Amino acid sequence: MDKLLISGGAMLDGEVRIGGAKNAALPILAATLLADGPVTLSNVPHLKDITTTMELLGRMGVHLTVEEGARIQIDTSPIHDFSAPYELVKTMRASILVLGPLLARFGRAEVSLPGGCAIGARPVNLHIAGLRAMGAEIQVEGGYIRARAERLRGARLVMEMVTVTGTENLMMAAVLAAGETLIENAAREPEVVDLADFLNAMGARVEGAGTDTIWVQGVERLVGTDYRVMADRIETGTFLVAAAMTRGRVRLRNTRPDLLDAVLTKLREAGARIETGEDWIALDMAGRRPQAVDVRTAPYPAFPTDMQAQFCALNCIAEGVGTITETIFENRFMHVSELQRLGADIRIEGNVALCHGVERLTGAPVMATDLRASAGLVLAGLVAEGETLVDRIYHIDRGYDNIEEKLSVLGASIRRVSE
Ligand SMILES: CC(=O)N[C@H]1[C@@H](OP(=O)(O)OP(=O)(O)OC[C@H]2O[C@@H](n3ccc(=O)[nH]c3=O)[C@H](O)[C@@H]2O)O[C@H](CO)[C@@H](O)[C@@H]1O
Numbered sequence: 001m002d003k004l005l006i007s008g009g010a011m012l013d014g015e016v017r018i019g020g021a022k023n024a025a026l027p028i029l030a031a032t033l034l035a036d037g038p039v040t041l042s043n044v045p046h047l048k049d050i051t052t053t054m055e056l057l058g059r060m061g062v063h064l065t066v067e068e069g070a071r072i073q074i075d076t077s078p079i080h081d082f083s084a085p086y087e088l089v090k091t092m093r094a095s096i097l098v099l100g101p102l103l104a105r106f107g108r109a110e111v112s113l114p115g116g117c118a119i120g121a122r123p124v125n126l127h128i129a130g131l132r133a134m135g136a137e138i139q140v141e142g143g144y145i146r147a148r149a150e151r152l153r154g155a156r157l158v159m160e161m162v163t164v165t166g167t168e169n170l171m172m173a174a175v176l177a178a179g180e181t182l183i184e185n186a187a188r189e190p191e192v193v194d195l196a197d198f199l200n201a202m203g204a205r206v207e208g209a210g211t212d213t214i215w216v217q218g219v220e221r222l223v224g225t226d227y228r229v230m231a232d233r234i235e236t237g238t239f240l241v242a243a244a245m246t247r248g249r250v251r252l253r254n255t256r257p258d259l260l261d262a263v264l265t266k267l268r269e270a271g272a273r274i275e276t277g278e279d280w281i282a283l284d285m286a287g288r289r290p291q292a293v294d295v296r297t298a299p300y301p302a303f304p305t306d307m308q309a310q311f312c313a314l315n316c317i318a319e320g321v322g323t324i325t326e327t328i329f330e331n332r333f334m335h336v337s338e339l340q341r342l343g344a345d346i347r348i349e350g351n352v353a354l355c356h357g358v359e360r361l362t363g364a365p366v367m368a369t370d371l372r373a374s375a376g377l378v379l380a381g382l383v384a385e386g387e388t389l390v391d392r393i394y395h396i397d398r399g400y401d402n403i404e405e406k407l408s409v410l411g412a413s414i415r416r417v418s419e
């Protein structure tokens with residue numbers, strides 16, 4: 001199994017190109033199931049979650065062709081199977097995103113309940129309740145969601161809590177439903193907006209994405225289109241924190257600074273000088289140790305839970321005391337015990353991690369437990385004295401394209417080793 005071996009101490013300096021967003025590409029790939037015509041997607045990141053989704057669509061009969069330059073062509077016309085089996089779904093929770101599109105276009109779907117509980121229970125009750133309100137008959141048995149509908153009907157859906165993939169699933173279901181759908185208390189994440197833009201490019205009528213009320217007028221049919229996936233704001237944030245922790249500087253290209261307000265605010269508080277252009281961000285720590293910061297996760301536009309582990313790592317070596325409050329997932333502090341193995345001084349009280357910055361971390365073998373926890377451990381390894389060996393890096397490959405190569409370009413000593 002592959003591991004990452006990091007020798008800490010290098011001050012990062014250089015330029016990195018940010019890839020397409022995992023959390024936009026995944027729902028958009030699922031939404032291609034709605035297209036009655038060929039779709040070409042560009043800026044699709046090269047990630048394990050993407051290949052898993054392609055395998056999932058491929059098993060349904062969808063024809064996918066990978067082209068040069070992060071492009072994929074998708075033709076759904078040969079589809080003959082409307083199911084998502086456990087063996088694929090268990091590795092990736094986003095596979096639940098095929099439920100809405102399959103039901104809306106083909107009137108049936110059989111999707112395994114997403115397994116595992118890496119960062120919390122993560123139920124999908126709100127996805128199911130919304131589809132039922134649109135007229136779907138749904139049974140949950142034997143670990144599968146079995147859903148049927150003649151044609152979904154538009155409905156007013158008041159979401160009990162803000163759910164990103166829940167909003168996306170219901171929006172995708174609504175675009176081919178009869179009549180109007182109103183999704184209230186919708187997630188406002190930029191990835192929801194990217195999906196809505198893609199749906200509209202296929203001929204859907206979606207308005208209000210990016211606000212908490214999304215209006216959808218169902219149409220009879222969607223057509224094929226060409227679409228470019230948005231930049232990954234979490235990959236962007238991760239590289240900014242890496243540069244800040246190593247007291248270095250970095251310039252990130254092909255990104256969207258306008259989507260990172262909460263993260264950039266915290267980095268400025270930590271002492272970073274930040275400049276932005278339309279599609280680039282430059283961060284410079286000018287050799288200074290970061291100041292600890294207080295972070296509280298919440299739905300967009302507040303601070304993203306997917307950046308929490310990285311800031312936890314930053315606080316470990318910062319000057320002062322910083323608190324990390326996690327309000328989205330009930331079990332998203334699994335990086336803490338591993339950071340402690342490197343010498344971090346962190347105490348967890350309920351949903352708050354209290355970090356006292358230490359002068360130095362010391363390298364040790366650590367184990368990745370989920371995607372962003374792994375990112376936090378890699379960042380800590382970059383500043384730890386000696387060698388850090390990060391195990392179970394399949395988690396990091398789910399969401400980062402060749403992280404070791406991009407960090408090496410910035411001057412880090414990091415390489416993939418097989419054991
Ligand atoms: C593929 C993708 O886009 N993943 C992102 C998505 O996950 P995901 O869409 O799974 O996260 P949600 O926004 O749905 O989860 C928010 C909260 O709602 C709860 N909930 C959700 C649905 C439901 O039916 N019932 C319920 O109780 C969850 O357990 C969680 O406590 O948003 C999260 C929150 O920004 C991010 O961390 C993930 O990276």
Ligand SMILES: C=C(OP(=O)(O)O)C(=O)O
Nearest residue numbers: 023093094306371372399
């Ligand atoms: C939690 C994440 O992803 P997923 O919802 O796919 O598990 C993430 O991207 O940090």
